[in-house]
Amino acid sequence: MVDALAALNISKSFDGFIALNNLDFTLQSGEVRALVGSNGAGKTTLIKILTGAHAPSTGTISINGKQLPGGDPAAHISGGISCIYQHTSLAPNLTVAENLFLGNHPTNRFGLLDKKEMKRRAQQLIKDNETDVSPNDLVADLPTVKQKEVEILKALAANSSVILMDEPTAWLSFPEVQRLHDTIRRLKKTGVTIVYISHMMDEIFRVCDNATVLRDGKLVWQGSVAETDRSSMVQHMLGDGGQDTSNERNERRNEVEKGQKTLRVSNLSRENLFSEANFSLYQGEILCITGLIGSKRSELLQCLFGVAQPDKGQIFLHGIPQKIDTPRLAIQLGIGLVPEDRRMQGLFLSHSIEENHVAASLGDFVNRGLFNRKRVRTRAQDTIRQLNIKPDDVKKTVGNLSGGNQQKVLLGKWLETAPDILILDEPTVGVDVGAKNDIYQVLQAFKEEGGAVLIVSSDVEEVQNIADRVLVMANGKLSASFDAQALSHEELVAKISGESVNEA
Amino acid sequence: MAFFKIPNLVIILLTTVIFTIFAFTADRFLTLANIENILTGYSFLAIIAIGQSLTIMARGIDLSVGSTVALAAMVLFDATMIFELPGVFAILIALVAATAAGALNGLLIVYLRLQPFVATLATLAAYRGIVYAISGRQLYPELPTKAVTDPWIRWLGDFFDVERALGLGDFISLPWIPISFFILLIYAIAIGLLLGRTRWGLNLRTYGGSPEAAHLAGLKVNRLVISVYALCGFSAGLAGIILVGRFTTATEALGSGMELTAITAAVIGGTRLQGGIGGVTGPVLGAFLLGIILIGLTLLEISQFYQQILTGGILIAAIGYDRLIEKRKAV
Numbered sequence: 154m155v156d157a158l159a160a161l162n163i164s165k166s167f168d169g170f171i172a173l174n175n176l177d178f179t180l181q182s183g184e185v186r187a188l189v190g191s192n193g194a195g196k197t198t199l200i201k202i203l204t205g206a207h208a209p210s211t212g213t214i215s216i217n218g219k220q221l222p223g224g225d226p227a228a229h230i231s232g233g234i235s236c237i238y239q240h241t242s243l244a245p246n247l248t249v250a251e252n253l254f255l256g257n258h259p260t261n262r263f264g265l266l267d268k269k270e271m272k273r274r275a276q277q278l279i280k281d282n283e284t285d286v287s288p289n290d291l292v293a294d295l296p297t298v299k300q301k302e303v304e305i306l307k308a309l310a311a312n313s314s315v316i317l318m319d320e321p322t323a324w325l326s327f328p329e330v331q332r333l334h335d336t337i338r339r340l341k342k343t344g345v346t347i348v349y350i351s352h353m354m355d356e357i358f359r360v361c362d363n364a365t366v367l368r369d370g371k372l373v374w375q376g377s378v379a380e381t382d383r384s385s386m387v388q389h390m391l392g393d394g395g396q397d398t399s400n401e402r403n404e405r406r407n408e409v410e411k412g413q414k415t416l417r418v419s420n421l422s423r424e425n426l427f428s429e430a431n432f433s434l435y436q437g438e439i440l441c442i443t444g445l446i447g448s449k450r451s452e453l454l455q456c457l458f459g460v461a462q463p464d465k466g467q468i469f470l471h472g473i474p475q476k477i478d479t480p481r482l483a484i485q486l487g488i489g490l491v492p493e494d495r496r497m498q499g500l501f502l503s504h505s506i507e508e509n510h511v512a513a514s515l516g517d518f519v520n521r522g523l524f525n526r527k528r529v530r531t532r533a534q535d536t537i538r539q540l541n542i543k544p545d546d547v548k549k550t551v552g553n554l555s556g557g558n559q560q561k562v563l564l565g566k567w568l569e570t571a572p573d574i575l576i577l578d579e580p581t582v583g584v585d586v587g588a589k590n591d592i593y594q595v596l597q598a599f600k601e602e603g604g605a606v607l608i609v610s611s612d613v614e615e616v617q618n619i620a621d622r623v624l625v626m627a628n629g630k631l632s633a634s635f636d637a638q639a640l641s642h643e644e645l646v647a648k649i650s651g652e653s654v655n656e657a
Numbered sequence: 658m659a660f661f662k663i664p665n666l667v668i669i670l671l672t673t674v675i676f677t678i679f680a681f682t683a684d685r686f687l688t689l690a691n692i693e694n695i696l697t698g699y700s701f702l703a704i705i706a707i708g709q710s711l712t713i714m715a716r717g718i719d720l721s722v723g724s725t726v727a728l729a730a731m732v733l734f735d736a737t738m739i740f741e742l743p744g745v746f747a748i749l750i751a752l753v754a755a756t757a758a759g760a761l762n763g764l765l766i767v768y769l770r771l772q773p774f775v776a777t778l779a780t781l782a783a784y785r786g787i788v789y790a791i792s793g794r795q796l797y798p799e800l801p802t803k804a805v806t807d808p809w810i811r812w813l814g815d816f817f818d819v820e821r822a823l824g825l826g827d828f829i830s831l832p833w834i835p836i837s838f839f840i841l842l843i844y845a846i847a848i849g850l851l852l853g854r855t856r857w858g859l860n861l862r863t864y865g866g867s868p869e870a871a872h873l874a875g876l877k878v879n880r881l882v883i884s885v886y887a888l889c890g891f892s893a894g895l896a897g898i899i900l901v902g903r904f905t906t907a908t909e910a911l912g913s914g915m916e917l918t919a920i921t922a923a924v925i926g927g928t929r930l931q932g933g934i935g936g937v938t939g940p941v942l943g944a945f946l947l948g949i950i951l952i953g954l955t956l957l958e959i960s961q962f963y964q965q966i967l968t969g970g971i972l973i974a975a976i977g978y979d980r981l982i983e984k985r986k987a988v
Binding site for chain 1: 858860865867874942957
């Protein structure tokens with residue numbers, strides 16, 4: 154039997170960075186395959202190669218035995234691969250019928266659009282797939298789940314035999330997820346092959362036949378979901394870690410809970426994102442919030458830093474309730490936030506290290522209205538030395554540094570504001586091992602001087618390595634805190650994947 | 658086309674109300690001569706506004722239309738006065754020049770990845786410079802005082818006597834309709850068909866609604882954007898040759914500031930600045946609404962300067978109204 158989709162020997166590198174390494178990805182007709190992996194594992198690259206957005210460096214892609222050119226979106230669509238992206242790829246200002254045939258609208262013999270035919274075909278497709286929309290509905294007026302269904306219809310309209318779904322449920326409520334899964338099961342019966350990309354373990358075990366796990370651009374596990382469980386799946390995703398729990402670190406941690414409460418969060422909620430978040434952060438500790446991607450941890454951090462406003466609940470700093478409504482106020486109150494996306498949210502890429510370094514604390518470098526460049530330089534040089542930033546030249550443009558060094562510049566910028574509380578969102582994504590250790594050391598030093606550190610991290614190894622206490626967030630709900638050291642790697646993984654750990 | 662209905666309804670009502678107010682307050686407003694004035698003075702503007710609304714639908718803008726008007730006019734002037742080409746050819750060359758100017762805007766935006774605002778601000782200056790450089794009126798001292806005589810070109814600025822054509826001259830008195838108004842009608846119908854009934858039009862609306870969606874659907878986005886700006890240039894060129902027909906000459910400063918009026922007409926006609934939504938009837942109605950207001954104010958003897966303030970005010974009001982609707986939708 155010919156494979157519905159066969160992507161063989163796929164490799165892809167960007168500027169020497171290997172995103173995918175000699176990957177084989179084959180699917181049978183009517184199969185629902187989960188594609189999982191943590192950030193940077195290569196899922197996105199694989200999707201882009203399958204849809205033709207990127208050309209692979211090596212390897213071939215064929216659909217039902219017919220080879221596709223690679224790197225040509227239009228050819229991949231007509232070849233039978235469609236993708237439903239996390240964010241909608243419909244034009245909101247067009248009707249359902251107009252969207253269904255994007256790029257391939259029926260025309261009459263004068264070359265004019267045949268609107269009647271378009272509507273008739275749309276109607277037929279909607280009827281065949283028992284979808285509850287009208288061809289004349291404006292897409293902007295449809296709820297998200299119906300938009301997803303229209304995207305699926307659009308894939309079917311293009312006669313796709315393989316449909317990729319990238320986090321299709323990210324914006325859906327629970328009943329809507331059910332509906333989408335019913336649709337997937339119906340498609341499966343008609344022989345459509347589906348690649349289901351998701352961080353939601355529940356969903357994968359509910360709707361998928363098989364799973365492929367990627368890590369660091371390589372296939373690490375592949376098999377039937379019936380023959381595995383969540384913990385081992387997450388274990389495959391995250392890799393082996395947490396084995397090197399050294400005694401030295403254990404000793405260093407015993408100060409926990411002796412320091413003063415600097416931050417207390419009480420019943421913090423934001424509609425549709427997270428609810429009833431309660432936790433405290435003490436001086437001289439590192440508290441990690443871990444969980445799967447999409448568990449709304451970043452959204453929680455945004456409320457602490459005044460980027461977004463909670464609907465309910467209170468934030469106490471040193472016991473005093475505060476309404477933090479702007480980042481400016483958060484900084485004044487002694488909070489620093491190292492955001493998740495350093496390139497978009499954290500750094501001025503076209504500016505130098507020294508300019509980035511003082512960006513959050515410009516006021517400290519102004520004397521009688523004049524900017525003290527000399528002091529800026531000295532401070533930036535100090536930080537370069539302290540954080541071991543390479544190259545050690547304050548004039549270097551940040552955009553040209555490696556990921557690890559960019560992250561250090563960003564960290565240095567926030568340390569310069571001398572915060573009481575340092576919040577970091579996925580501080581070591583895309584950071585090499587050496588830089589990782591440098592960052593951990595700086596955080597340890599900050600903590601030992603009485604600072605409070607709150608880290609959101611999906612990296613179990615990292616959490617076990619640096620956290621004094623751990624909170625797990627799942628679907629917008631926080632667990633109670635527990636001592637990171639009291640848990641084994643497996644137990645922590647099990648908590649993250651949403652299974653209750655057995656008492657034994 | 659459900660979404661065309663509402664903005665057009667508003668603007669039709671608004672036009673009617675304002676027309677009625679002026680009819681009662683301004684003495685010579687409801688005269689044949691004045692109706693002719695409005696039609697002559699704003700048909701060409703409606704043509705530019707149609708082109709402008711295409712670029713706005715493609716999430717862009719063309720600030721260079723005023724200079725492109727002058728460029729087409731000057732090329733036509735030179736072709737007929739210096740090179741003494743027959744009118745049809747001269748007109749054709751002028752339109753090609755304007756279309757090329759528009760296409761160049763598109764190329765700058767697509768291949769140099771310039772913001773439409775920046776690219777067309779630069780060409781606004783550059784095209785105006787070309788107009789001065791090639792101006793026959795500067796190169797040949799006798800030309801400024803000479804009028805264009807070519808019948809083809811003169812015809813563009815001519816009028817059509819409806820009464821005589823209908824044989825009703827003895828019974829009723831109807832306004833003479835400028836030829837430019839008929840050109841506008843034909844052009845509006847053509848662009849309307851292009852927008853509503855061809856893949857090109859649907860692709861343009863897709864791109865305006867979501868460039869991402871257009872790209873992922875495998876549409877040839879670059880070509881689309883360039884063609885939109887080329888068509889906008891063509892529209893400005895059409896307006897330019899009409900103006901030569903009307904004034905029987907071309908001046909270097911022709912059309913300066915016209916981009917503002919064209920953008921205002923497009924926006925009050927319901928073209929959404931965020932792209933994707935717009936049409937042909939909107940900008941045409943917008944242009945005439947603007948015409949009625951400005952000419953009405955002139956008849957009330959309100960100074961030119963106040964009229965400019967008002968044009969700016971109307972643009973802000975139209976955008977504000979657009980935002981208001983957006984906001985209400987979002988809630």
